[in-house]
Amino acid sequence: MIEIYVFSDEKAWSKKIQKKNIFFKKICNSFPKKYQFLKKKISLTLLLSNNKSIKKLNKNFRNKNKPTDILSFPLNSKTKISKKVYIGDIIISYEFMHHHKSQNQDIFKKKVIKTFIHGFLHLLGFDHIKDRDYKKMLKEEELIYNSVISKIY
Numbered sequence: 001m002i003e004i005y006v007f008s009d010e011k012a013w014s015k016k017i018q019k020k021n022i023f024f025k026k027i028c029n030s031f032p033k034k035y036q037f038l039k040k041k042i043s044l045t046l047l048l049s050n051n052k053s054i055k056k057l058n059k060n061f062r063n064k065n066k067p068t069d070i071l072s073f074p075l076n077s078k079t080k081i082s083k084k085v086y087i088g089d090i091i092i093s094y095e096f097m098h099h100h101k102s103q104n105q106d107i108f109k110k111k112v113i114k115t116f117i118h119g120f121l122h123l124l125g126f127d128h129i130k131d132r133d134y135k136k137m138l139k140e141e142e143l144i145y146n147s148v149i150s151k152i153y
Contacts (some may be wrong), residue, residue, distance in 0.1 A: 002028040002036065003043040010050040010094045016108050020048065027113055030151035031144055035120075041084040044123060046116070051095040069096035070115050072122035081124075090119035110149070117144045 006020045051067035074088040128134035
């Protein structure tokens with residue numbers, strides 16, 4: 001089971017996703033079985049933020065003085081999924097999700113889902129530094145995304 005603690009320091013998120021905790025819980029419950037960790041208790045924190053805050057974090061932790069769509073901070077570089085484990089933090093920027101003002105609610109939510117899945121995989125130890133790792137991560141991302149979309153939409 002995945003326990004997700006959702007926080008927001010950007011009011012604009014509430015215009016697009018009213019019940020944020022329920023929305024992200026529904027996403028996690030729609031993951032393929034191998035990523036639901038049914039007999040375990042996995043927890044993570046999600047901060048729904050903005051470009052200004054994420055830029056500061058990106059500068060402080062990655063030495064990149066620019067905003068980004070998502071940051072993931074795994075608790076460990078190689079997370080061993082035991083009975084009960086906190087896997088880390090994810091921060092998503094509202095401005096990156098709402099890049100096109102004309103996009104509708106569904107497109108916004110699907111972009112958030114895809115971005116969240118990407119961050120979740122980073123917390124599990126996936127990365128995309130090498131080409132083969134990128135392909136492996138992309139394959140898992142698509143597997144999870146397709147599962148979520150088929151169950152939610």
